Amino acid sequence: MNQSLTLRNKAKSKKPEFEMQNVNVYPQNKGRWRFPRGLHSKMRNAFRGNPIMPSIGWGSPRDARGLLRDGSKGILVENLKQVEKLNKDEVAILAANVGLKKRVLLLSKLKEKGIRVYNVKDVNLFIENVKKNLDSKKQDHKKRDEKKTKSQLEIEKKAAEKEKKSEEKQNESKK
Numbered sequence: 001m002n003q004s005l006t007l008r009n010k011a012k013s014k015k016p017e018f019e020m021q022n023v024n025v026y027p028q029n030k031g032r033w034r035f036p037r038g039l040h041s042k043m044r045n046a047f048r049g050n051p052i053m054p055s056i057g058w059g060s061p062r063d064a065r066g067l068l069r070d071g072s073k074g075i076l077v078e079n080l081k082q083v084e085k086l087n088k089d090e091v092a093i094l095a096a097n098v099g100l101k102k103r104v105l106l107l108s109k110l111k112e113k114g115i116r117v118y119n120v121k122d123v124n125l126f127i128e129n130v131k132k133n134l135d136s137k138k139q140d141h142k143k144r145d146e147k148k149t150k151s152q153l154e155i156e157k158k159a160a161e162k163e164k165k166s167e168e169k170q171n172e173s174k175k
Contacts, residue, residue, distance in 0.1 A: 001071060002071065005067065005069075005071050007061055007064070008060035011060060018051075018052065019032065019033065019051060020032055020034050020036075021041060035053070072091045074091045074118050076093050077110075078095040078098060080105070080106065080109060083109045083110060086113065086115050087115075088115060090115065091115070091117075091118050092116070092118065093117075093118045094117060094119055094120065100130060100134075107123050107126065111123050111127075
């Protein structure tokens with residue numbers, strides 16, 4: 001297992017970035033792969049001097065596939081049920097589509113259980129930063145709401161004063 005991990009890491013370091021045909025002509029295709037399908041395509045025919053295409057030989061050893069760099073198997077976590085199923089020796093990977101509030105909840109549960117999280121460097125620091133940001137947002141919203149209510153009260157006072165003045169003018173004109 002350890003030997004296949006080192007083999008995989010060596011192979012990954014030497015593996016080229018497979019790019020589409022004519023990537024030098026169409027730079028918007030950089031970092032993208034599509035199989036060359038042209039009838040006279042030099043790349044499809046694998047002529048010398050043309051970019052390399054993906055093949056089975058570039059794959060990693062079978063027993064090293066799906067493992068993390070340290071050799072542990074990462075388990076994707078999206079909700080609390082999946083967190084409860086994890087053991088201490090397993091490694092959790094938080095899904096990218098988990099929102100911020102739920103992410104904080106999942107991280108705190110994982111921290112309680114003592115499970116390592118692969119895609120968060122420092123769990124405590126992450127939770128603290130998120131809580132600070134959420135608190136500052138709440139304070140900003142409160143300030144904004146207070147400002148709105150103040151301005152509305154001022155507008156109402158001005159309207160009431162105008163009404164009183166107009167009523168006084170009407171009373172004076174009647175006399």
